[in-house]
Amino acid sequence: MKSILIVEDDITYGMILKTWLGKKGFQVSSASSIARAQKHIEAETVDLILSDLRLPDRDGIDLLKWLGEHSLHIPLIIMTGYADIQSAVQAMKLGACDYIAKPVNPDELLKKMDEALKSSSVASEQTMRSTQTDRLFRPNRPCVPKAMGIPAGKVQRTLHPTTWKAKAMPPGNFIIM
Incomplete structure:
Protein backbone atom coordinates (compact mmCIF):
# COMPACT_ATOMS: atom_id res chain seq x y z
CA MET A 1 0.00 0.00 0.00
CA ASP A 134 29.61 0.21 -7.42
CA ARG A 135 30.18 -1.89 -4.31
CA LEU A 136 30.70 -5.09 -6.28
CA PHE A 137 32.68 -3.81 -9.26
CA ARG A 138 35.05 -1.01 -8.47
CA PRO A 139 36.20 0.70 -11.70
CA ASN A 140 39.64 -0.25 -13.04
CA ARG A 141 40.11 -2.93 -10.40
CA PRO A 142 39.48 -6.62 -10.68
CA CYS A 143 37.43 -7.99 -7.84
CA VAL A 144 36.43 -11.34 -6.46
CA PRO A 145 33.45 -11.28 -4.13
CA LYS A 146 33.97 -13.82 -1.38
CA ALA A 147 30.36 -14.84 -1.73
CA MET A 148 31.02 -16.15 -5.25
CA GLY A 149 33.41 -18.79 -3.87
CA ILE A 150 35.87 -18.38 -6.73
CA PRO A 151 39.52 -18.98 -5.84
CA ALA A 152 41.35 -15.67 -6.13
CA GLY A 153 44.10 -17.09 -8.35
CA LYS A 154 41.55 -18.08 -10.99
CA VAL A 155 40.27 -14.56 -11.63
CA GLN A 156 42.09 -12.60 -14.31
CA ARG A 157 39.47 -10.10 -15.46
CA THR A 158 38.13 -6.71 -14.46
CA LEU A 159 35.35 -4.46 -15.66
CA HIS A 160 36.30 -1.37 -17.62
CA PRO A 161 34.48 1.62 -16.01
CA THR A 162 33.16 3.18 -19.21
CA THR A 163 32.04 0.09 -21.10
CA TRP A 164 31.52 -2.32 -18.19
CA LYS A 165 32.99 -5.05 -20.40
CA ALA A 166 35.48 -7.51 -19.02
CA LYS A 167 39.12 -7.10 -19.96
CA ALA A 168 42.03 -9.44 -19.32
CA MET A 169 44.35 -8.76 -16.38
CA PRO A 170 47.74 -10.26 -15.52
CA PRO A 171 47.51 -13.31 -13.22
CA GLY A 172 47.58 -12.47 -9.54
CA ASN A 173 46.18 -8.92 -9.90
CA PHE A 174 42.99 -9.13 -7.92
CA ILE A 175 41.23 -7.78 -4.88
CA ILE A 176 39.27 -9.93 -2.49
CA MET A 177 36.29 -8.10 -1.04
Missing part, protein backbone atom coordinates in the same frame (compact mmCIF):
# COMPACT_ATOMS: atom_id res chain seq x y z
CA LYS A 2 1.50 3.33 -1.07
CA SER A 3 1.71 6.13 1.46
CA ILE A 4 0.44 9.54 0.37
CA LEU A 5 0.90 12.81 2.25
CA ILE A 6 -1.60 15.56 1.45
CA VAL A 7 -0.36 19.04 2.37
CA GLU A 8 -3.48 21.21 2.24
CA ASP A 9 -4.68 24.08 4.44
CA ASP A 10 -8.30 23.82 3.25
CA ILE A 11 -9.46 21.21 5.76
CA THR A 12 -12.61 20.27 3.83
CA TYR A 13 -10.79 19.82 0.53
CA GLY A 14 -8.04 17.86 2.27
CA MET A 15 -10.55 15.52 3.93
CA ILE A 16 -12.34 14.91 0.63
CA LEU A 17 -9.03 13.96 -1.02
CA LYS A 18 -7.97 11.85 1.97
CA THR A 19 -11.24 9.90 2.03
CA TRP A 20 -11.32 9.40 -1.73
CA LEU A 21 -7.68 8.24 -1.94
CA GLY A 22 -8.21 5.95 1.05
CA LYS A 23 -11.05 4.26 -0.84
CA LYS A 24 -8.69 3.86 -3.80
CA GLY A 25 -6.34 1.80 -1.62
CA PHE A 26 -3.78 4.37 -0.51
CA GLN A 27 -2.57 4.94 3.04
CA VAL A 28 -3.22 8.68 3.40
CA SER A 29 -1.95 11.22 5.91
CA SER A 30 -2.46 14.96 5.90
CA ALA A 31 -0.72 18.11 7.09
CA SER A 32 -2.07 21.66 7.05
CA SER A 33 1.30 23.42 6.85
CA ILE A 34 4.84 22.95 5.53
CA ALA A 35 6.22 22.66 9.08
CA ARG A 36 3.82 19.81 9.90
CA ALA A 37 4.56 18.15 6.56
CA GLN A 38 8.30 18.27 7.26
CA LYS A 39 7.82 16.67 10.70
CA HIS A 40 5.67 13.94 9.15
CA ILE A 41 8.21 13.26 6.38
CA GLU A 42 11.02 12.99 8.95
CA ALA A 43 9.02 10.54 11.07
CA GLU A 44 7.16 8.41 8.51
CA THR A 45 7.74 6.80 5.12
CA VAL A 46 6.05 8.78 2.36
CA ASP A 47 5.81 7.52 -1.23
CA LEU A 48 4.13 10.60 -2.77
CA ILE A 49 3.26 14.13 -1.69
CA LEU A 50 0.26 16.10 -2.95
CA SER A 51 0.86 19.70 -1.90
CA ASP A 52 -1.11 22.88 -2.24
CA LEU A 53 0.97 25.72 -3.66
CA ARG A 54 -0.11 28.40 -1.17
CA LEU A 55 -0.09 27.46 2.50
CA PRO A 56 -0.24 29.55 5.69
CA ASP A 57 3.41 29.25 6.72
CA ARG A 58 5.11 28.89 3.31
CA ASP A 59 4.34 27.43 -0.10
CA GLY A 60 4.74 24.12 -1.89
CA ILE A 61 7.84 25.46 -3.67
CA ASP A 62 9.54 25.77 -0.26
CA LEU A 63 8.67 22.14 0.45
CA LEU A 64 10.28 21.13 -2.85
CA LYS A 65 13.43 23.08 -1.93
CA TRP A 66 13.50 21.45 1.51
CA LEU A 67 13.20 17.97 -0.02
CA GLY A 68 16.12 18.77 -2.32
CA GLU A 69 18.26 20.18 0.50
CA HIS A 70 17.70 16.99 2.50
CA SER A 71 18.27 14.70 -0.53
CA LEU A 72 14.79 13.23 -0.16
CA HIS A 73 13.63 11.84 -3.47
CA ILE A 74 9.90 11.81 -2.82
CA PRO A 75 7.72 12.63 -5.83
CA LEU A 76 5.62 15.75 -5.26
CA ILE A 77 2.63 16.99 -7.22
CA ILE A 78 1.66 20.64 -6.75
CA MET A 79 -2.08 21.43 -6.67
CA THR A 80 -3.24 25.01 -6.82
CA GLY A 81 -6.23 27.22 -7.39
CA TYR A 82 -3.85 29.97 -8.53
CA ALA A 83 -2.24 28.33 -11.53
CA ASP A 84 0.22 30.53 -13.37
CA ILE A 85 3.02 29.68 -15.76
CA GLN A 86 5.81 31.21 -13.67
CA SER A 87 5.09 29.12 -10.56
CA ALA A 88 4.52 26.00 -12.67
CA VAL A 89 7.91 26.41 -14.38
CA GLN A 90 9.62 27.07 -11.04
CA ALA A 91 8.01 23.99 -9.48
CA MET A 92 9.02 21.76 -12.38
CA LYS A 93 12.60 23.07 -12.34
CA LEU A 94 12.82 22.23 -8.63
CA GLY A 95 11.68 18.67 -9.26
CA ALA A 96 7.89 18.61 -8.98
CA CYS A 97 6.42 15.65 -10.84
CA ASP A 98 3.45 17.66 -11.97
CA TYR A 99 1.44 20.83 -11.47
CA ILE A 100 -2.36 20.55 -11.35
CA ALA A 101 -4.98 23.30 -11.23
CA LYS A 102 -7.79 22.97 -8.68
CA PRO A 103 -10.40 21.70 -8.66
CA VAL A 104 -8.63 18.53 -9.77
CA ASN A 105 -10.19 15.98 -12.06
CA PRO A 106 -10.10 12.72 -10.04
CA ASP A 107 -9.18 10.54 -13.03
CA GLU A 108 -6.43 12.95 -14.07
CA LEU A 109 -5.06 13.07 -10.52
CA LEU A 110 -4.97 9.25 -10.26
CA LYS A 111 -3.20 9.04 -13.62
CA LYS A 112 -0.58 11.61 -12.58
CA MET A 113 -0.11 9.92 -9.21
CA ASP A 114 0.39 6.56 -10.90
CA GLU A 115 2.97 8.06 -13.30
CA ALA A 116 4.83 9.73 -10.42
CA LEU A 117 4.89 6.56 -8.33
CA LYS A 118 6.07 4.45 -11.27
CA SER A 119 8.86 6.87 -12.22
CA SER A 120 9.92 7.11 -8.57
CA SER A 121 9.99 3.33 -8.27
CA VAL A 122 12.11 2.99 -11.42
CA ALA A 123 14.50 5.72 -10.27
CA SER A 124 14.99 4.19 -6.82
CA GLU A 125 15.52 0.75 -8.37
CA GLN A 126 18.19 2.18 -10.70
CA THR A 127 19.89 3.95 -7.79
CA MET A 128 19.89 0.73 -5.78
CA ARG A 129 21.36 -1.24 -8.70
CA SER A 130 24.00 1.42 -9.29
CA THR A 131 25.00 1.37 -5.61
CA GLN A 132 25.19 -2.42 -5.58
CA THR A 133 27.24 -2.43 -8.80
Whole structure:
Protein backbone atom coordinates (compact mmCIF):
# COMPACT_ATOMS: atom_id res chain seq x y z
CA MET A 1 0.00 0.00 0.00
CA LYS A 2 1.50 3.33 -1.07
CA SER A 3 1.71 6.13 1.46
CA ILE A 4 0.44 9.54 0.37
CA LEU A 5 0.90 12.81 2.25
CA ILE A 6 -1.60 15.56 1.45
CA VAL A 7 -0.36 19.04 2.37
CA GLU A 8 -3.48 21.21 2.24
CA ASP A 9 -4.68 24.08 4.44
CA ASP A 10 -8.30 23.82 3.25
CA ILE A 11 -9.46 21.21 5.76
CA THR A 12 -12.61 20.27 3.83
CA TYR A 13 -10.79 19.82 0.53
CA GLY A 14 -8.04 17.86 2.27
CA MET A 15 -10.55 15.52 3.93
CA ILE A 16 -12.34 14.91 0.63
CA LEU A 17 -9.03 13.96 -1.02
CA LYS A 18 -7.97 11.85 1.97
CA THR A 19 -11.24 9.90 2.03
CA TRP A 20 -11.32 9.40 -1.73
CA LEU A 21 -7.68 8.24 -1.94
CA GLY A 22 -8.21 5.95 1.05
CA LYS A 23 -11.05 4.26 -0.84
CA LYS A 24 -8.69 3.86 -3.80
CA GLY A 25 -6.34 1.80 -1.62
CA PHE A 26 -3.78 4.37 -0.51
CA GLN A 27 -2.57 4.94 3.04
CA VAL A 28 -3.22 8.68 3.40
CA SER A 29 -1.95 11.22 5.91
CA SER A 30 -2.46 14.96 5.90
CA ALA A 31 -0.72 18.11 7.09
CA SER A 32 -2.07 21.66 7.05
CA SER A 33 1.30 23.42 6.85
CA ILE A 34 4.84 22.95 5.53
CA ALA A 35 6.22 22.66 9.08
CA ARG A 36 3.82 19.81 9.90
CA ALA A 37 4.56 18.15 6.56
CA GLN A 38 8.30 18.27 7.26
CA LYS A 39 7.82 16.67 10.70
CA HIS A 40 5.67 13.94 9.15
CA ILE A 41 8.21 13.26 6.38
CA GLU A 42 11.02 12.99 8.95
CA ALA A 43 9.02 10.54 11.07
CA GLU A 44 7.16 8.41 8.51
CA THR A 45 7.74 6.80 5.12
CA VAL A 46 6.05 8.78 2.36
CA ASP A 47 5.81 7.52 -1.23
CA LEU A 48 4.13 10.60 -2.77
CA ILE A 49 3.26 14.13 -1.69
CA LEU A 50 0.26 16.10 -2.95
CA SER A 51 0.86 19.70 -1.90
CA ASP A 52 -1.11 22.88 -2.24
CA LEU A 53 0.97 25.72 -3.66
CA ARG A 54 -0.11 28.40 -1.17
CA LEU A 55 -0.09 27.46 2.50
CA PRO A 56 -0.24 29.55 5.69
CA ASP A 57 3.41 29.25 6.72
CA ARG A 58 5.11 28.89 3.31
CA ASP A 59 4.34 27.43 -0.10
CA GLY A 60 4.74 24.12 -1.89
CA ILE A 61 7.84 25.46 -3.67
CA ASP A 62 9.54 25.77 -0.26
CA LEU A 63 8.67 22.14 0.45
CA LEU A 64 10.28 21.13 -2.85
CA LYS A 65 13.43 23.08 -1.93
CA TRP A 66 13.50 21.45 1.51
CA LEU A 67 13.20 17.97 -0.02
CA GLY A 68 16.12 18.77 -2.32
CA GLU A 69 18.26 20.18 0.50
CA HIS A 70 17.70 16.99 2.50
CA SER A 71 18.27 14.70 -0.53
CA LEU A 72 14.79 13.23 -0.16
CA HIS A 73 13.63 11.84 -3.47
CA ILE A 74 9.90 11.81 -2.82
CA PRO A 75 7.72 12.63 -5.83
CA LEU A 76 5.62 15.75 -5.26
CA ILE A 77 2.63 16.99 -7.22
CA ILE A 78 1.66 20.64 -6.75
CA MET A 79 -2.08 21.43 -6.67
CA THR A 80 -3.24 25.01 -6.82
CA GLY A 81 -6.23 27.22 -7.39
CA TYR A 82 -3.85 29.97 -8.53
CA ALA A 83 -2.24 28.33 -11.53
CA ASP A 84 0.22 30.53 -13.37
CA ILE A 85 3.02 29.68 -15.76
CA GLN A 86 5.81 31.21 -13.67
CA SER A 87 5.09 29.12 -10.56
CA ALA A 88 4.52 26.00 -12.67
CA VAL A 89 7.91 26.41 -14.38
CA GLN A 90 9.62 27.07 -11.04
CA ALA A 91 8.01 23.99 -9.48
CA MET A 92 9.02 21.76 -12.38
CA LYS A 93 12.60 23.07 -12.34
CA LEU A 94 12.82 22.23 -8.63
CA GLY A 95 11.68 18.67 -9.26
CA ALA A 96 7.89 18.61 -8.98
CA CYS A 97 6.42 15.65 -10.84
CA ASP A 98 3.45 17.66 -11.97
CA TYR A 99 1.44 20.83 -11.47
CA ILE A 100 -2.36 20.55 -11.35
CA ALA A 101 -4.98 23.30 -11.23
CA LYS A 102 -7.79 22.97 -8.68
CA PRO A 103 -10.40 21.70 -8.66
CA VAL A 104 -8.63 18.53 -9.77
CA ASN A 105 -10.19 15.98 -12.06
CA PRO A 106 -10.10 12.72 -10.04
CA ASP A 107 -9.18 10.54 -13.03
CA GLU A 108 -6.43 12.95 -14.07
CA LEU A 109 -5.06 13.07 -10.52
CA LEU A 110 -4.97 9.25 -10.26
CA LYS A 111 -3.20 9.04 -13.62
CA LYS A 112 -0.58 11.61 -12.58
CA MET A 113 -0.11 9.92 -9.21
CA ASP A 114 0.39 6.56 -10.90
CA GLU A 115 2.97 8.06 -13.30
CA ALA A 116 4.83 9.73 -10.42
CA LEU A 117 4.89 6.56 -8.33
CA LYS A 118 6.07 4.45 -11.27
CA SER A 119 8.86 6.87 -12.22
CA SER A 120 9.92 7.11 -8.57
CA SER A 121 9.99 3.33 -8.27
CA VAL A 122 12.11 2.99 -11.42
CA ALA A 123 14.50 5.72 -10.27
CA SER A 124 14.99 4.19 -6.82
CA GLU A 125 15.52 0.75 -8.37
CA GLN A 126 18.19 2.18 -10.70
CA THR A 127 19.89 3.95 -7.79
CA MET A 128 19.89 0.73 -5.78
CA ARG A 129 21.36 -1.24 -8.70
CA SER A 130 24.00 1.42 -9.29
CA THR A 131 25.00 1.37 -5.61
CA GLN A 132 25.19 -2.42 -5.58
CA THR A 133 27.24 -2.43 -8.80
CA ASP A 134 29.61 0.21 -7.42
CA ARG A 135 30.18 -1.89 -4.31
CA LEU A 136 30.70 -5.09 -6.28
CA PHE A 137 32.68 -3.81 -9.26
CA ARG A 138 35.05 -1.01 -8.47
CA PRO A 139 36.20 0.70 -11.70
CA ASN A 140 39.64 -0.25 -13.04
CA ARG A 141 40.11 -2.93 -10.40
CA PRO A 142 39.48 -6.62 -10.68
CA CYS A 143 37.43 -7.99 -7.84
CA VAL A 144 36.43 -11.34 -6.46
CA PRO A 145 33.45 -11.28 -4.13
CA LYS A 146 33.97 -13.82 -1.38
CA ALA A 147 30.36 -14.84 -1.73
CA MET A 148 31.02 -16.15 -5.25
CA GLY A 149 33.41 -18.79 -3.87
CA ILE A 150 35.87 -18.38 -6.73
CA PRO A 151 39.52 -18.98 -5.84
CA ALA A 152 41.35 -15.67 -6.13
CA GLY A 153 44.10 -17.09 -8.35
CA LYS A 154 41.55 -18.08 -10.99
CA VAL A 155 40.27 -14.56 -11.63
CA GLN A 156 42.09 -12.60 -14.31
CA ARG A 157 39.47 -10.10 -15.46
CA THR A 158 38.13 -6.71 -14.46
CA LEU A 159 35.35 -4.46 -15.66
CA HIS A 160 36.30 -1.37 -17.62
CA PRO A 161 34.48 1.62 -16.01
CA THR A 162 33.16 3.18 -19.21
CA THR A 163 32.04 0.09 -21.10
CA TRP A 164 31.52 -2.32 -18.19
CA LYS A 165 32.99 -5.05 -20.40
CA ALA A 166 35.48 -7.51 -19.02
CA LYS A 167 39.12 -7.10 -19.96
CA ALA A 168 42.03 -9.44 -19.32
CA MET A 169 44.35 -8.76 -16.38
CA PRO A 170 47.74 -10.26 -15.52
CA PRO A 171 47.51 -13.31 -13.22
CA GLY A 172 47.58 -12.47 -9.54
CA ASN A 173 46.18 -8.92 -9.90
CA PHE A 174 42.99 -9.13 -7.92
CA ILE A 175 41.23 -7.78 -4.88
CA ILE A 176 39.27 -9.93 -2.49
CA MET A 177 36.29 -8.10 -1.04
